[in-house]
Amino acid sequence: MSMTGKLTTMAAVGFVMIAAPVTAQEADNITVGYEEEGRYYTEDGVPTYNITAEGEVDWLTYSGFRRYHSECHVCHGPEGEGSSYAPALKKSALDMDYYDFVDVVVNGRQKVSAAENSVMPAFGTNVNVMCYLDDIYTYLKARGTDAVPRGRPPKKEAKSDAIRVAEEACLGG
Amino acid sequence: MTRLLLLTTAFTLGGAMAAQANADLQTLMDDPNQWVIQTGDYANQRYSDLEQINKDNVGSLQVAWSFSTGVLRGHEGSPLVVGDVMYVHTPFPNIVYALDLNNDGKVLWKYEPKQDPSVIPVMCCDTVNRGVAYADGKIFLHQADTTLVALDAKTGAVVWSVKNGDPSKGETNTATVMPVKDKVIVGISGGEFGVRGSVTAYNTADGSVAWRAYSMGPDSDTLMDGENTTHLGKPVGADSGLATWEGDQWQIGGGTTWGWYSYDPDLNLMYYGTGNPSTWNPSQRPGDNAWSMTIFARDVDTGMAKWVYQMTPHDEWDFDGINEMILTDQNIGGADRKLLTHFDRNGLGYTLDRETGELLVAEKFDPAVNWTTGVDMDPNSATYGRPAVVAQYSTEQNGEDVNSTGICPAALGSKDQQPAAYSPKTELFYVPTNHVCMDYEPFRVSYTAGQPYVGATLSMYPAPDSHGGMGNFIAWDGKEGSIKWSLPEQFSVWSGALATAGDVVFYGTLEGYLKAVDANTGEELYKFKTPSGIIGNVMTYSNGGKQYVAVLSGVGGWAGIGLAAGLTNPTDGLGAVGGYAALSDYTALGGTLTVFTLPN
Numbered sequence: 001m002s003m004t005g006k007l008t009t010m011a012a013v014g015f016v017m018i019a020a021p022v023t024a025q026e027a028d029n030i031t032v033g034y035e036e037e038g039r040y041y042t043e044d045g046v047p048t049y050n051i052t053a054e055g056e057v058d059w060l061t062y063s064g065f066r067r068y069h070s071e072c073h074v075c076h077g078p079e080g081e082g083s084s085y086a087p088a089l090k091k092s093a094l095d096m097d098y099y100d101f102v103d104v105v106v107n108g109r110q111k112v113s114a115a116e117n118s119v120m121p122a123f124g125t126n127v128n129v130m131c132y133l134d135d136i137y138t139y140l141k142a143r144g145t146d147a148v149p150r151g152r153p154p155k156k157e158a159k160s161d162a163i164r165v166a167e168e169a170c171l172g173g
Numbered sequence: 174m175t176r177l178l179l180l181t182t183a184f185t186l187g188g189a190m191a192a193q194a195n196a197d198l199q200t201l202m203d204d205p206n207q208w209v210i211q212t213g214d215y216a217n218q219r220y221s222d223l224e225q226i227n228k229d230n231v232g233s234l235q236v237a238w239s240f241s242t243g244v245l246r247g248h249e250g251s252p253l254v255v256g257d258v259m260y261v262h263t264p265f266p267n268i269v270y271a272l273d274l275n276n277d278g279k280v281l282w283k284y285e286p287k288q289d290p291s292v293i294p295v296m297c298c299d300t301v302n303r304g305v306a307y308a309d310g311k312i313f314l315h316q317a318d319t320t321l322v323a324l325d326a327k328t329g330a331v332v333w334s335v336k337n338g339d340p341s342k343g344e345t346n347t348a349t350v351m352p353v354k355d356k357v358i359v360g361i362s363g364g365e366f367g368v369r370g371s372v373t374a375y376n377t378a379d380g381s382v383a384w385r386a387y388s389m390g391p392d393s394d395t396l397m398d399g400e401n402t403t404h405l406g407k408p409v410g411a412d413s414g415l416a417t418w419e420g421d422q423w424q425i426g427g428g429t430t431w432g433w434y435s436y437d438p439d440l441n442l443m444y445y446g447t448g449n450p451s452t453w454n455p456s457q458r459p460g461d462n463a464w465s466m467t468i469f470a471r472d473v474d475t476g477m478a479k480w481v482y483q484m485t486p487h488d489e490w491d492f493d494g495i496n497e498m499i500l501t502d503q504n505i506g507g508a509d510r511k512l513l514t515h516f517d518r519n520g521l522g523y524t525l526d527r528e529t530g531e532l533l534v535a536e537k538f539d540p541a542v543n544w545t546t547g548v549d550m551d552p553n554s555a556t557y558g559r560p561a562v563v564a565q566y567s568t569e570q571n572g573e574d575v576n577s578t579g580i581c582p583a584a585l586g587s588k589d590q591q592p593a594a595y596s597p598k599t600e601l602f603y604v605p606t607n608h609v610c611m612d613y614e615p616f617r618v619s620y621t622a623g624q625p626y627v628g629a630t631l632s633m634y635p636a637p638d639s640h641g642g643m644g645n646f647i648a649w650d651g652k653e654g655s656i657k658w659s660l661p662e663q664f665s666v667w668s669g670a671l672a673t674a675g676d677v678v679f680y681g682t683l684e685g686y687l688k689a690v691d692a693n694t695g696e697e698l699y700k701f702k703t704p705s706g707i708i709g710n711v712m713t714y715s716n717g718g719k720q721y722v723a724v725l726s727g728v729g730g731w732a733g734i735g736l737a738a739g740l741t742n743p744t745d746g747l748g749a750v751g752g753y754a755a756l757s758d759y760t761a762l763g764g765t766l767t768v769f770t771l772p773n
Contacts, residue, residue, distance in 0.1 A: 066614060069630040070453075074298055074365065077738050078632070084247065084733030084762055085299050112290045117246065117265055121294035126624040152576065152612070152632060171619060 029098070030145060038160030039134070046098040047134040049142040055155055057148060059163055062156035064139025065148075067132040071123075079150045080143040086118070093140035101137060105129065131170035198308050198352060199438070201255065206715045208254045211304040211349040212592065213712070215436040216500040219594035220672045221713045225720035226771060227675030231689045231698045234769045237721060239704075240278055242764035244268065247708050247729020249590075250304025250349060251669070252766060253312075254714035255326065260312055261766055264729070265293060265300035267316045271329060274716045278768075282329035284314070292318045292340040295366065295623065298731045301347050301708070303433075303590070308352030309377050315359050319346045321375060323357075333380040337361065337373055341623050344368050351434040353443065353473050356383050360430030364448040364493065367425035367626040370465075372434075372445065374476060384476035388428030388447040388464050389414040395464065396476045403480045403530060405558045417461035417486075425620055426458075427451035428465035432495030433592055437511070440528055442470045442479055444513060446494035453491050453584075454615035454628035455569040461486035466494040468515060468523075470530060480530030485519050486559060489568040490544060490613060491584035491629075492519035497592045500527060503600060505652045514651040516593055516604050518586025521548065521560070524651045532558055536654030538588070538647065539606055541581040541636040568613050568629070576614040576630075583611035583633040585665070585731055592710060593649075594670035594678065599692050601657055602649040603678045605666035608636045609643050609740070634740045643736065646670075646680055646688075648695060658695040663754055667732040668724070669710025681707025681724055683732055684759040687769070703767045706760040708732055719770055727764035728756065 032050050033043035040050040040058055050058040068080065068089075075086040082088030093101060108122035123129040129136070142148040201209045205222040213219050226234065242248065246264035253260040258281065259272040266288055271281040293300055296317060306313045311323040311332055319338035322331055337359055338344030343366025351358045356374040364370070370388040375381065386396040391412050399411035410416065415423060428447040436443045447469065450462035466485040471478050485492050499514045505524075513527035520542030524534035535548035544567075545560040564570050566580045585607055593604040611633045618628035635643045644662035649655070668681030676692040683706040689699040706728030713722045739755030 066616065066630040069632070070616070070618070070627045071625055073631070074625070074627070075294065075734065077734055078740070079738070081738030083735075083737045084729045084756075086734075088738075108294070110290055115245075117290060117293060117300065119290050119293040121291070121624075123624070126621050128618045128621075128625070128628075171617075 030141065037162035038157065039163065040138075047138050049138045049147060051142070051147055056157055057142070057153045057155065058138070058157050059159045060135045061138045061142050061148065062153050063132060064135035064137070065153055067128070068136050068139055071129050072136065080140045081150070089140050090143035093137060094144040098137065102133060105133060127171055131167060201307070207256070208251070208712045208714050209307045210253070210352065211250055211306060211710070212433050212435065212497070215438065217433055217435040217497045217592065218499060218501070218597070218672075219592060219670060219710070220596055222674045223713055223715055223720045224673065224675040225715070226673070226677065226722065228677050228691050228698060230771055231675070231677050233772060234689065234699050234701070234722070235772055236701070237768045237770040238278055239768065240272065240766040242268070242725070242727070242766065244727070244764045245762040246727070246764070247299045247301045247733050248725040248727030248764045249301040249708050249710070249730060251710040251712040251725060252723055253305060253307055254716070255307045257716065258326070260305055260307070262302060262305050262314065263764055264302050265317045267302055267314060269305055269312060269314055269324065269329070284324055284329045286316055286320065286322065288316060288318045288320070289340070292345055295340055295343050296345045296347065296362070298734055299729045301730050303347060303349045306350050306352050306357070308357065311377070313350045313352060313357050315346045315348065315350050317345055317347070319344055319361065321350065321357070321359055321380070323377070323380065335375060335380040342366070342368065343623050346431070348431045349433070351436065351443070352377060353436050356473065358434060358443065358473070360432070360445070362429050362431040364427040364429040364451055365625055365627055366623065367427070367451045367620050368429055369424060369426050370429035370447055372430050372471070372476075374473070386471060386476045386478070387414070388430065388467070389418065389423040389426040389462070391415055395478065396471070397478045402478045405482060405530065405532060406552070409481065414464055417463045419459050422458050425451055425626070426462065426465065428467070430495065432590055433497035435498045435500050436473065437500055437527060440511070441473055442527070443473045444468065444470055444498035444500070444527065446496060446498065446515065448493035448495050449488050449491045451626050452618055452628035454573065454618060455487060455489040456573050456615065457617060457628065462488065466492065468494065468498065468513070468525070470527065482525065482530055482532065482558065484517055484521070484523065484560070487569065490519070490580060492517065492586055494518065496588060496590060499593060499595050499602065501595055501597070501651070503652060505533065512651065514595070514602060516588045518582070518589065519544070519560070520582045520587035521545070522649055522651065522654055524654065534651065534654040538604060538649055538656065539582065539608060539645065541608060541610065541639060542587060543579070543581045568615050573616050574614065576612050578612045579610060579637070580613055581610040581636055582607060583609040584613070584631055585609060585633070585735065589667065589731065591667050591708070592669040594672040596672040596678070596692055598674065598676065600650070600652070601692070602651055603670045603672055603680070604647045604649050605668055605670055605680055606645045606647055607643065607665040608639060608645050609633050609665060610636050633735060643740070660690065660695055664736060664756060665732055667708040667730060671711040671713060671722070673713060679711040679722060681709065681711060681726070683707065683728065683736065683756055685726055685728075687711065687724055687767070701769070704765045705763045706733070706756065722769045723766060725764065725766050728760050728762060732756070
């Protein structure tokens with residue numbers, strides 16, 4: 001389903017059923033509300049991707065492609081598709097609230113039972129992940145809606161000075 | 174040095190008993206009815222003298238019995254057979270079953286260690302384990318959390334247990350162990366976590382450390398001697414494990430040791446390879462990064478290195494050098510030589526003299542390999558033994574934040590750990606290979622203990638302008654360095670091969686087929702689809718006068734992660750996305766042992 005199609009459906013449902021906050025939230029979770037020096041956010045201040053009519057992705061989404069394939073890919077498979085070992089994160093980025101997503105990355109979680117041995121490590125002390133958390137999150141959200149296809153995004157917005165400064169500060173020089 | 178002196182004393186005392194234990198193990202290995210260590214024998218030939226199943230009757234092979242391991246993750250390695258008992262291991266949680274071959278595989282005992290599950294995510298690329306080994310009445314299990322445990326082979330009771338590494342620093346284990354004389358020799362994983370690789374010999378009797386040899390560091394750590402340890406015939410010089418590193422980067426230098434080990438009893442030397450240097454971003458670690466990516470020959474009594482050969486100095490592609498070293502005695506150039514053949518991740522098949530470390534052959538075993546034009550074979554050249562790197566595919570020369578495209582092979586190598594077989598009858602090696610290429614973009618990363626330390630973005634896809642599949646199963650002449658025949662496979666071949674005196678070669682595929690082919694021609698003689706994809710190794714044994722062939726299925730490992738959703742080729746443009754086969758369309762998780770035999 002295309003992004004536009006999905007959004008239209010959500011908006012329609014939201015309009016009729018005012019008592020369905022989850023659905024409304026999901027719609028809000030993708031649409032760009034505002035931009036701040038090269039970073040894009042929903043109305044609620046949650047990071048999201050931005051793709052121009054020419055197919056140019058925002059810097060964070062592009063950066064997320066790179067960081068995902070360095071830090072996450074060895075367990076979760078290429079392009080957020082999932083593997084025999086770990087779930088498809090392109091779905092998790094849509095199914096999970098942003099703050100829950102961040103919580104799992106920072107603190108990890110375990111699903112260990114007779115049938116399952118699934119353990120997500122805590123990345124809270126790993127600057128290679130933490131400094132790029134929003135990048136990875138927006139990339140996966142773009143994969144989840146199919147706004148970005150598999151493979152390397154061919155066109156990208158330039159890296160803003162604000163993003164560059166924040167990255168250097170985060171990595172500790 | 175103090176440690177070494179103490180160890181030498183300990184060895185002298187235990188010497189007589191050790192010789193006896195080793196002779197017993199050698200006798201068991203020489204008996205083709207049994208399969209007592211993962212590699213079949215010390216030479217790692219994966220060849221069996223059994224010939225009841227042969228190329229004329231293998232077509233009527235059928236399933237004799239099967240056994241579910243109860244574990245879902247990737248199943249590498251194979252069962253063992255010692256006498257009338259089969260020993261089957263699993264991935265994490267690393268269960269070991271002893272099955273009674275005289276009673277339809279009834280479970281004699283089961284051992285399940287208690288391990289902290291936090292080790293799971295520190296194991297790059299699935300929680301595989303490549304199996305147990307037998308020696309001296311004990312079954313040796315090297316667990317994911319690096320606990321080495323000796324179990325009483327009759328009862329499964331723990332005889333002793335020792336911890337080889339620290340998983341909180343990313344030190345884990347996936348490999349089997351090699352029992353030799355009075356020692357059991359183990360390696361370590363964690364190259365993607367900045368672990369410094371080492372090989373450790375434990376005394377079989379009580380689990381005390383005999384020696385430990387690191388892949389890099391000062392001579393006292395690497396157990397190298399500047400004058401007597403050689404690289405291509407020349408002394409390596411003092412502290413050669415420090416000389417090609419900047420500052421203290423060697424301390425997180427990688428060079429882990431998770432492959433299969435071999436041993437030559439006459440030379441008293443063991444052979445193994447070391448993995449990639451950490452990180453995957455080459456610009457962050459200037460120098461040759463010795464001795465990562467290196468073939469080591471070490472004295473098993475002392476651990477001292479006799480010779481080394483670094484195949485890929487200053488790795489730029491994650492071409493770990495850990496693949497098995499297969500020992501053969503062959504006539505090459507009119508002379509009988511003691512040879513070592515190694516199919517490296519970097520796509521080159523090497524043949525060396527295993528006594529001296531002299532390089533005899535280095536040729537591509539997949540025509541797709543393009544990162545190098547070949548190895549300098551001129552002993553008088555300043556670059557003797559070094560691969561000539563093609564600038565276009567050099568991730569170092571292209572630099573950080575540049576995407577180098579079309580590199581063949583991909584990081585998983587033209588061949589990964591899945592071991593090849595050798596038949597002395599045909600003098601051919603039978604090699605499971607990957608036919609996959611990649612784009613590779615390195616960038617700067619910071620090191621945090623116990624956290625991944627990767628530093629590159631990879632995209633992988635089937636080798637372009639070829640048959641479209643991701644693997645080949647090839648027959649290789651190690652004396653000439655040439656491919657004799659090559660069978661295209663839809664997926665990477667991630668299963669260890671078996672060659673037999675019946676002129677049959679067996680291997681498994683990721684879709685789950687066990688295949689039997691003619692050792693001379695490669696003609697397919699038999700196939701059977703097991704319950705899940707095969708990343709285990711094929712083995713054979715006989716019981717009650719009947720020959721059996723056994724293999725573990727249970728998809729996973731690197732293959733399960735990389736290929737589950739299928740690969741894409743970004744350079745093909747958007748239209749081709751999803752155009753390649755996804756493994757998940759063919760198979761699902763689940764560990765099963767399947768045992769084959771001929772009908773009565």
